[in-house]
């Protein structure tokens with residue numbers, strides 16, 4: 001493939017969903033950085049979350065879903081699902097509705113972000129469409145509730161294949177599946193059986209399995225042992241936050257939800273209502289999600305330039321351009337401005 005010359009880009013259409021809480025702040029920052037890198041993007045506004053309820057009468061308006069189906073790529077902020085009122089989680093609806101079956105979350109140590117670990121370099125691959133997130137719960141008799149964990153061979157095989165293909169495509173060496181098949185012999189047993197069967201087709205990628213409680217302990221003891229993690233929906237959710245804690249918190253872990261119909265890029269963190277509107281949210285995870293999106297769009301030169309820019313800003317150890325969650329004194333604006341300055345230097 002011919003190498004792209006820097007700063008000459010074709011135009012893309014991307015659905016931009018600010019979401020709720022800190023969403024508009026961090027997504028606004030990511031958009032500014034991407035625009036500053038010179039990538040030509042036609043941003044198509046999309047509403048979702050609590051902020052969509054009044055104007056559109058829905059937490060996830062059909063227009064937004066249609067736009068993602070049409071343009072195939074979205075950059076999305078976190079959305080709040082009102083508790084009570086019987087609303088289904090917006091994120092779950094979006095992932096299930098568009099069959100965005102693979103959540104991909106790279107977790108890595110970043111120079112300049114001090115934590116107890118300096119050697120984390122793993123990727124979480126989470127099944128996004130079923131398991132305990134199927135939302136099928138009912139009261140059997142008063143005081144007794146059942147929640148169903150739906151596990152299908154098709155989805156387990158598909159996510160396992162995704163994890164191994166990802167490993168192969170990104171020069172990764174090992175896939176580790178976490179499970180609790182010693183207790184959920186049928187449900188987790190099926191997930192494990194599918195992962196084992198798929199692993200046979202990838203002799204070049206090492207495969208191992210761990211009971212999830214032991215896996216958590218092993219991650220905390222030595223995260224460098226792990227490369228690609230293959231997880232069901234609930235385990236993937238929990239392990240994502242656990243792993244975020246290894247590298248500096250939720251402000252630094254990006255993500256992508258990938259399916260056949262398209263891809264939605266979004267940070268692992270939620271809408272963080274405790275800090276919303278204060279100008280102190282860390283936009284790094286949203287910017288990193290934007291970088292994943294640019295790579296997906298084939299804009300690897302701009303992606304690389306943005307990545308080098310935030311790496312530089314963080315490595316410079318200047319507290320004024322570092323957000324509070326990373327021990328700095330700066331806010332969303334200061335960090336974003338520093339990254340843009342560095343991006344424009346090239």
Ligand code: ATP
Pocket residue numbers: 022026078250251268269270271272273274275280281282283285325
């Ligand atoms: P959800 O259930 O929607 O995934 P959550 O319960 O995991 O959300 P978050 O909204 O992600 O919660 O917030 C968890 C904590 O992390 C909060 O204290 C929040 O302020 C902090 N946090 C999350 N994202 C950021 C960010 N980008 N910058 C700084 N702090 C953040």
